[in-house]
Amino acid sequence: MANKITVGHVHMSGCTGCLVSLADNYEGLFKIFDDYADLVYCLTLADVRHIPEMDVALVEGSVCLQDETSVREIKETRERAKIVVALGGCAAYGNITRFCRGGQWNQPQHESYVPIGDLIDVDIVIPSCPPGAESIRNVCVMAYLLLQGTDEQKELAAAYLKPLMDLAKRGTEACGCDLMYDVINQGLCMGCGTCAASCPVRAITMEYGRPAIDRDMCIKCGACYAQCPRSFFNFDVINQFEGIMEAIDGAMGKGGE
Amino acid sequence: MVLGNYKSVISARAADAEILKRSQDGGIVTQLFAYALEEGIIDGAIVAGPGEEPWKPEPVVATTRAELLAARGTRYTISPNMMLIKEATRSYGLDKVGIVGTPCQMQAVRKAQLYPMAMRKVPDKIALAIGIFCMENFPYQGLEAIVEDHCNVKMESADKMDIGKGKFSVYTERGAVSQIPLKATHKYEQPGCHVCLDYVANLADVSTGSVGSPDGWSTVFVRTKNGENVWSKAIDAGYFETKDIASVKPGLDLVTKLATDKIDKNKKFVEARATFGVNKGLRNPYI
Ligand SMILES: Cc1cc2nc3c(=O)[nH]c(=O)nc-3n(C[C@H](O)[C@H](O)[C@H](O)COP(=O)(O)OP(=O)(O)OC[C@H]3O[C@@H](n4cnc5c(N)ncnc54)[C@H](O)[C@@H]3O)c2cc1C
Ligand code: SF4
Ligand code: SF4
Ligand code: SF4
Numbered sequence: 299m300a301n302k303i304t305v306g307h308v309h310m311s312g313c314t315g316c317l318v319s320l321a322d323n324y325e326g327l328f329k330i331f332d333d334y335a336d337l338v339y340c341l342t343l344a345d346v347r348h349i350p351e352m353d354v355a356l357v358e359g360s361v362c363l364q365d366e367t368s369v370r371e372i373k374e375t376r377e378r379a380k381i382v383v384a385l386g387g388c389a390a391y392g393n394i395t396r397f398c399r400g401g402q403w404n405q406p407q408h409e410s411y412v413p414i415g416d417l418i419d420v421d422i423v424i425p426s427c428p429p430g431a432e433s434i435r436n437v438c439v440m441a442y443l444l445l446q447g448t449d450e451q452k453e454l455a456a457a458y459l460k461p462l463m464d465l466a467k468r469g470t471e472a473c474g475c476d477l478m479y480d481v482i483n484q485g486l487c488m489g490c491g492t493c494a495a496s497c498p499v500r501a502i503t504m505e506y507g508r509p510a511i512d513r514d515m516c517i518k519c520g521a522c523y524a525q526c527p528r529s530f531f532n533f534d535v536i537n538q539f540e541g542i543m544e545a546i547d548g549a550m551g552k553g554g555e
Numbered sequence: 556m557v558l559g560n561y562k563s564v565i566s567a568r569a570a571d572a573e574i575l576k577r578s579q580d581g582g583i584v585t586q587l588f589a590y591a592l593e594e595g596i597i598d599g600a601i602v603a604g605p606g607e608e609p610w611k612p613e614p615v616v617a618t619t620r621a622e623l624l625a626a627r628g629t630r631y632t633i634s635p636n637m638m639l640i641k642e643a644t645r646s647y648g649l650d651k652v653g654i655v656g657t658p659c660q661m662q663a664v665r666k667a668q669l670y671p672m673a674m675r676k677v678p679d680k681i682a683l684a685i686g687i688f689c690m691e692n693f694p695y696q697g698l699e700a701i702v703e704d705h706c707n708v709k710m711e712s713a714d715k716m717d718i719g720k721g722k723f724s725v726y727t728e729r730g731a732v733s734q735i736p737l738k739a740t741h742k743y744e745q746p747g748c749h750v751c752l753d754y755v756a757n758l759a760d761v762s763t764g765s766v767g768s769p770d771g772w773s774t775v776f777v778r779t780k781n782g783e784n785v786w787s788k789a790i791d792a793g794y795f796e797t798k799d800i801a802s803v804k805p806g807l808d809l810v811t812k813l814a815t816d817k818i819d820k821n822k823k824f825v826e827a828r829a830t831f832g833v834n835k836g837l838r839n840p841y842i
């Protein structure tokens with residue numbers, strides 16, 4: 299396809315779980331790379347050494363401040379990519395790398411790991427550890443429509459991506475406490491249990507209709523807050539769920555099954 | 556968007572007398588899930604099953620008719636059904652999941668499908684989402700206060716609870732009825748309900764409630780292609796008795812009125828929150 303967008307996967311300090319999650323779209327991954335996006339950079343999958351110009355950079359992992367290469371590469375990513383996506387809890391919020399304190403073989407001085415948003419402006423955040431394969435797929439399809447679609451598609455894609463852009467502006471810290479601060483303390487929780495289902499480490503249980511968070515277990519991935527229907531709920535987009543799901547399935551070659 | 560998008564609306568009740576015996580209204584939820592389970596349309600459904608304390612529901616993944624039947628009836632308190640949405644596909648290994656829930660829970664389902672950040676393998680496994688109409692919900696302790704303090708009935712002696720015609724009613728095992736004006740229950744409502752802008756579960760595949768239809772019958776909105784597909788098959792197979800909604804009293808006008816009242820009132824509340832403090836507001840989750 300002529301109008302493919304260019305995408306790169308930039309690897310900072312992460313476990314490659316986000317990349318595996320992208321790959322977990324299985325044949326959908328091939329569809330994305332066949333029809334919508336060229337993978338122009340990805341240390342694991344493509345032999346390209348230097349960060350190139352690209353439309354979308356999917357950044358996985360946090361930045362180690364003691365690692366000059368990482369600091370340089372995150373700045374290059376910002377300069378060379380039109381849209382920077384913090385892919386996953388580490389890039390967005392630090393996640394488990396927040397708890398590093400150095401002393402590890404063989405770079406004991408590596409101790410400060412910060413979410414990429416502490417060093418550069420981030421356009422879009424996809425929280426969770428790892429983010430669901432389908433959420434990465436949806437963002438890829440929407441990014442494609444935003445850059446290459448018709449006016450109508452551009453409008454839909456912008457509306458779809460807005461909450462994820464707002465999350466990027468919201469800051470670089472998130473943990474289970476955000477449910478307390480921004481949902482329960484604000485009188486918004488209605489006890490659906492989505493947060494408990496979201497937590498990858500099962501730090502949340504529902505007690506008498508409200509989330510109870512085991513803060514020692516929380517790894518700060520930001521999933522629970524982002525997935526809560528009372529953190530954001532975009533009526534313009536979500537009310538059209540049927541059409542959008544069909545459109546995404548169609549785009550992924552799954553229509554009419 | 557008062558009544559949401561829908562393809563058809565009808566008054567109905569389950570054909571199965573055993574289901575009707577303890578269902579809240581027309582047994583739509585239990586009958587439709589039981590049918591879908593039999594036909595392999597779903598492998599199981601997340602329902603509000605009985606919990607340890609009387610009238611405190613516990614979400615369960617029902618994979619048998621018996622489990623569906625055990626979860627019949629309305630518990631007017633929070634059942635965090637979404638809690639099991641990933642569990643159902645992982646631990647239970649279901650490929651086709653049914654889920655019942657209040658309008659807000661249907662919103663959670665659809666957000667999870669469109670923004671599945673922490674919902675790996677969920678989006679394409681929602682096979683049937685049934686919504687139940689909902690004006691408000693109560694925290695468990697709130698329900699306890701209503702039933703025990705106001706209605707003077709021990710939670711464990713209550714046989715059925717119902718809201719209708721401006722009253723909250725508790726029916727006891729020994730056949731007594733205790734009623735209080737709905738007004739007396741308002742202060743026990745769950746705060747999060749006051750920003751809720753949906754009465755009839757606009758985002759479900761099929762949504763149902765008692766309002767609009769005669770006692771023992773339910774009003775049913777068929778909303779999505781998927782919902783229409785399942786519902787029409789169930790009708791063809793003879794699982795429901797139906798009546799034209801235009802022929803029943805009080806009919807759709809009352810549904811429209813109650814939905815409009817709820818949404819208008821709560822919209823005002825969302826607006827009022829914007830200036831709750833001194834030049835400071837509380838968060839609006841919809842922008
Ligand atoms: C909090 C609340 C408020 C409601 N308000 C209204 C109203 O204002 N107007 C109206 O017409 N109808 C209302 N309903 C819906 C109504 O009470 C019935 O649930 C609905 O008509 C379905 O009845 P049925 O006979 O078809 O279902 P049944 O066959 O009896 O099955 C009911 C299903 O709902 C599930 N369920 C029960 N309690 C809950 C809960 N708290 N949360 C999630 N799932 C649950 C059960 O597990 C079961 O699967 C409300 C329900 C609830 C839970
Ligand atoms: S997801 Fe949000 S609304 Fe639902 S129980 Fe958790 S905090 Fe409450
Ligand atoms: S409580 Fe769980 S989901 Fe929420 S931020 Fe912590 S680890 Fe993530
Ligand atoms: S009133 Fe709204 S928020 Fe409250 S339980 Fe019902 S649907 Fe949920």
